[in-house]
Amino acid sequence: MKKLFSLSLVLLLCLSALTGCGKKADGSGLTKVTLNEVAHSIFYAPMYVAIEEGYFEEEGIDLTLVTGFGADKTMTALLTGEADIGFMGSESTIYTYLGGTQDYAVNFAQLTQRAGNFLVSREPIDDFSWDMLIGANVLGGRPGGMPEMVFEYILIKNNIDPAQDLHIDQSIDFGSTAAAFSGGQGDFTVESCDLPHPCLFHIPFRSPRHISYPLFQSWKACAPPQASSARP
Numbered sequence: 001m002k003k004l005f006s007l008s009l010v011l012l013l014c015l016s017a018l019t020g021c022g023k024k025a026d027g028s029g030l031t032k033v034t035l036n037e038v039a040h041s042i043f044y045a046p047m048y049v050a051i052e053e054g055y056f057e058e059e060g061i062d063l064t065l066v067t068g069f070g071a072d073k074t075m076t077a078l079l080t081g082e083a084d085i086g087f088m089g090s091e092s093t094i095y096t097y098l099g100g101t102q103d104y105a106v107n108f109a110q111l112t113q114r115a116g117n118f119l120v121s122r123e124p125i126d127d128f129s130w131d132m133l134i135g136a137n138v139l140g141g142r143p144g145g146m147p148e149m150v151f152e153y154i155l156i157k158n159n160i161d162p163a164q165d166l167h168i169d170q171s172i173d174f175g176s177t178a179a180a181f182s183g184g185q186g187d188f189t190v191e192s193c194d195l196p197h198p199c200l201f202h203i204p205f206r207s208p209r210h211i212s213y214p215l216f217q218s219w220k221a222c223a224p225p226q227a228s229s230a231r232p
Contacts, residue, residue, distance in 0.1 A: 030062035036074045036083035039175075040067045041192055043116035044087075069175045071145060078105055087111065089146030117147045120181070120191050130158040137167045139181055139189040141174035147190050148174075 033056075037044065050056060056063040068074030071088040075096060078086040086092075090107050097104045125132070133155070140148040148170060152162040162168055172180050174192075181189040 028062065030057065030060055032062045032064070033085065034064045034066060034083045035085045035087060036066045036068045036077045038068055038071050038074050038086075038088040039192055041116060043112065043192075047087075047111075070142075070173060072142070075105065079103065091144065091146055091149065095144065117150060117190055117192050119151075120189050122187065130155065130160055133160065133188065134165045136187040137169060137185075139172055139177040139186040140168040140170055141172070141177055141190060143170040145174055147192065151190050 037047075051063060051065060066077070066083065068077055068083075068086075068088070071092040074083070074086045074088040075092040077083040079096070079101065086105065093105045093107050119138075138151075140151055142148065148168070152168070155162045155165075160166070169186060172185075174190075177186075177189050178191055180186065181191075
């Protein structure tokens with residue numbers, strides 16, 4: 001399955017390169033393609049395997065991988081020409097289009113099916129239930145971001161009003177919520193964690209952190225959390 005995923009990604013990038021996204025490298029015969037990913041996560045391991053195993057070179061692609069650390073930054077890189085392809089939540093393309101951007105991006109491939117985020121608490125919770133969040137302060141990330149929207153969607157599914165029943169702090173960028181949580185802010189935080197060591201690279205060892213609930217258990221295939229986007 002992982003190899004199929006990787007080969008599918010290679011094929012998609014090949015098609016993008018052939019339609020003008022990439023640039024021919026001098027004398028190498030390879031098409032240069034810059035891919036800006038929203039975050040560097042184990043959930044995208046098949047893509048990293050494809051890079052390390054040389055699948056892209058085999059298909060004539062000289063791939064440069066850049067981490068944007070946020071869908072807004074990845075979209076900016078795409079629109080300014082710093083990246084040929086953006087790997088981010090599909091919501092960024094919608095916002096850009098609705099904002100009236102002339103040279104808007106287009107989602108052309110769904111690469112993940114579930115949200116790779118976890119609700120993280122300070123204390124271990126053996127039998128978690130969503131009503132435990134009533135009255136709590138949760139670090140949700142920037143407003144309109146995929147992690148925050150998925151979180152609110154799940155709250156509503158569990159009969160919790162995101163605006164009335166708890167406080168969701170949306171003043172902190174998603175890439176900075178872990179640092180804020182380790183600094184003492186919030187009772188819970190929504191994080192993209194690296195398994196098998198949850199939050200190992202996001203929250204320091206000195207800060208107690210425990211996964212309360214993996215959001216993908218409640219996030220069905222309502223919309224693609226991650227999609228590849230390119231300018232038409």
